[in-house]
Amino acid sequence: MNILYLIDRYFPNDDSFIEEVQTKIIPAKGHHVTIVARTRKFKVLKYKKWNDATLILIPSQIKYLTELKHFLKLKRIVEKEWDIIQIRNDPLFAMLCMHRKFIYQLTHLKAEEFIHSSQKNLFKIAKGCFDLLLRPLIVRRAWCTISISQSMTRYLKEKYGVRNIFDLPMGVPEFERNESKIEQVRNRYNLAGKVVFIYVGTMIKARRLDVLLHAFKRIEGTKAALLMLGDAPNIGDVHWLKNISEDLQLSSVIFIKRVPRSNVPDYIGAADIGLAVTPLTTVNRCMSPTKTLEYLNCETPVLATNIPDQADVITRSQSGVICRFEVSDIAEKMNEMIDHRRELKKMGSDGKRYVREYRNYRRLAMTLIGRYNEMLGS
Numbered sequence: 001m002n003i004l005y006l007i008d009r010y011f012p013n014d015d016s017f018i019e020e021v022q023t024k025i026i027p028a029k030g031h032h033v034t035i036v037a038r039t040r041k042f043k044v045l046k047y048k049k050w051n052d053a054t055l056i057l058i059p060s061q062i063k064y065l066t067e068l069k070h071f072l073k074l075k076r077i078v079e080k081e082w083d084i085i086q087i088r089n090d091p092l093f094a095m096l097c098m099h100r101k102f103i104y105q106l107t108h109l110k111a112e113e114f115i116h117s118s119q120k121n122l123f124k125i126a127k128g129c130f131d132l133l134l135r136p137l138i139v140r141r142a143w144c145t146i147s148i149s150q151s152m153t154r155y156l157k158e159k160y161g162v163r164n165i166f167d168l169p170m171g172v173p174e175f176e177r178n179e180s181k182i183e184q185v186r187n188r189y190n191l192a193g194k195v196v197f198i199y200v201g202t203m204i205k206a207r208r209l210d211v212l213l214h215a216f217k218r219i220e221g222t223k224a225a226l227l228m229l230g231d232a233p234n235i236g237d238v239h240w241l242k243n244i245s246e247d248l249q250l251s252s253v254i255f256i257k258r259v260p261r262s263n264v265p266d267y268i269g270a271a272d273i274g275l276a277v278t279p280l281t282t283v284n285r286c287m288s289p290t291k292t293l294e295y296l297n298c299e300t301p302v303l304a305t306n307i308p309d310q311a312d313v314i315t316r317s318q319s320g321v322i323c324r325f326e327v328s329d330i331a332e333k334m335n336e337m338i339d340h341r342r343e344l345k346k347m348g349s350d351g352k353r354y355v356r357e358y359r360n361y362r363r364l365a366m367t368l369i370g371r372y373n374e375m376l377g378s
Contacts, residue, residue, distance in 0.1 A: 008089035011037040025365040027052035091134040104142040117206035152286035169288040171359040172297040185270040198227040198271035215330035268298040276304035296351030319351025
């Protein structure tokens with residue numbers, strides 16, 4: 001197959017699904033893959049290699065305001081002979097392909113997230129409204145829609161009457177723990193003898209991580225430590241959390257700036273329990289939380305709120321504990337996991353076994369290729 005992917009991520013980026021599945025696994029099966037992405041590094045259209053895929057970089061200084069001449073060049077690329085054209089989260093790319101058969105992939109409810117987490121940023125609000133305005137037209141015109149979870153599939157069917165749709169959840173690559181690097185992390189932050197919780201991900205205010213800090217305050221005397229690994233587009237959001245931590249006098253909370261993707265497993269591996277505690281908003285309910293899978297892939301059991309996809313993974317694999325998004329219940333479940341520390345290793349092992357079997361990238365890639373063949377009548 002000759003496949004064109006138009007993605008919403010700027011290049012370079014740290015999206016492991018794109019890199020592992022679309023630039024490695026699918027090309028390795030004999031398919032020709034071309035990926036179009038925006039860039040702020042160049043002022044002219046650039047052709048490069050990204051692993052085993054061809055990469056076309058479209059210059060863009062401000063997202064959605066890419067120069068018209070470059071979009072005209074992109075239109076000529078779209079006009080070529082492609083067996084599959086797949087667009088990820090990008091209304092403008094979709095509008096460019098309206099005269100062709102295309103697949104539209106939604107990895108999260110990006111428009112709603114922009115509006116709800118905008119913090120009165122008028123550009124983000126306008127951008128979210130623009131996306132929402134175009135979405136019904138795009139998903140109804142699409143050859144097929146790919147959602148990220150069963151919850152999102154139901155949401156799109158109910159809201160827009162989408163019929164030809166299937167869900168492709170998040171997954172993880174195969175890798176082995178590096179015990180030496182894990183030990184270095186534990187030594188660096190003096191974690192010996194402590195039950196270590198870790199949160200990995202964005203620290204935007206919309207994630208309500210202040211609730212997590214207040215819950216941790218209730219268990220701090222149990223020789224527990226909390227690693228907060230990540231950042232936020234608005235650095236003020238991180239400062240807000242640090243100020244709360246200081247006000248609560250949380251001496252065992254350690255904030256760590258974002259690290260390269262390749263180093264994240266070392267930090268997760270240094271922890272006893274991964275935290276995927278987020279409020280049950282419409283956006284979050286439709287997610288397929290990557291971090292939950294990453295925790296389990298590192299053999300780290302999870303304490304998580306009842307987001308449907310992650311709750312399903314945890315329940316099926318018996319790899320964690322589900323809590324309500326309330327300070328008291330989060331703290332109670334933290335204490336329960338500390339009290340049953342001997343069971344954590346088995347929970348982590350069971351979780352790793354589950355995600356390696358059902359959520360590994362190779363399996364997801366073969367599912368995607370199978371769908372393509374069905375659509376093409378092969």
